[in-house]
Amino acid sequence: xxxxxxxxxxxxxxxxxxxxxxxxxxxWAALVIVMVSQGASEWSRLARFSGRKANIxxxxxxxxxLGLVWxxxxxxxxxxxxxxxxxxxxxxxxxLVIVPTWLMVGWKVEQPLLMVLVGWIVLIxxxxxMLDLRGGHPMWLLGMMGxxxxxxxxxxxxGRKFGKNKLAPxxxxxxxxxxxxxxxxxVAAYVLVAWSFSRFSFAVLPGLLVASWCWVxxxxxxxxxxxxxxxxxxxxxxxxxxxxxxxxxxxxxxxxSTLPLxxxxxxxxxxx
Numbered sequence: 229x230x231x232x233x234x235x236x237x238x239x240x241x242x243x244x245x246x247x248x249x250x251x252x253x254x255x256w257a258a259l260v261i262v263m264v265s266q267g268a269s270e271w272s273r274l275a276r277f278s279g280r281k282a283n284i285x286x287x288x289x290x291x292x293x294l295g296l297v298w299x300x301x302x303x304x305x306x307x308x309x310x311x312x313x314x315x316x317x318x319x320x321x322x323x324l325v326i327v328p329t330w331l332m333v334g335w336k337v338e339q340p341l342l343m344v345l346v347g348w349i350v351l352i353x354x355x356x357x358m359l360d361l362r363g364g365h366p367m368w369l370l371g372m373m374g375x376x377x378x379x380x381x382x383x384x385x386x387g388r389k390f391g392k393n394k395l396a397p398x399x400x401x402x403x404x405x406x407x408x409x410x411x412x413x414x415v416a417a418y419v420l421v422a423w424s425f426s427r428f429s430f431a432v433l434p435g436l437l438v439a440s441w442c443w444v445x446x447x448x449x450x451x452x453x454x455x456x457x458x459x460x461x462x463x464x465x466x467x468x469x470x471x472x473x474x475x476x477x478x479x480x481x482x483x484x485s486t487l488p489l490x491x492x493x494x495x496x497x498x499x500x
Contacts, residue, residue, distance in 0.1 A: 316492035386410020450485030
């Protein structure tokens, strides 16, 4: 299983890097739309939509992403700012307020309309963030995703080696506090290496480390939230698209809770 996971991860990383740095803006936008559409298909399964309901959810998700891409193509960055802030603000409310409460209380939400709304707030801001962060510079997106990947890898191996104390056994029995500690150490090393190649002074390093640990917390929320939705749906994986990894949502769960907030922070910084 580990060998299959590693092979798939390496292939995906190579393809992602080629797309990130070589595709033109239109090609990147098309790729992001395809990814969001695949995510919508998998969310339909988790929400137990079928037939006409699944098709409507998928189609409306596609229309919204196409609408955002069209809007950006015909408006200046200044005109794009307010709609983008609103989209990211919805994501921030979800991940900073609703999801922590959801996980602590153990909500079981099966109302179709609510699952539709949550699905859109999970998927649409993530797709938009992948466009905005790459539009600023591909390294912005790669850096943010790399931070999440480092947390995921460090948590996986630390959890396997040292994991004893369960993080949320009723949601995801395999996740441990030792894994979280490993993720924090992993992203700290990531930040230190990145800082050493940057022009930032030493004075900013403590702030960067604290921000990276907050990032770990957001990533954990994304991971646990998808696990809770899968448990509610009675499935192990969101899909079977990626050998050894499950579906697309299984691979981007932590990105859905981090990339939109990174894009929001960057956007607000530009506006200030």
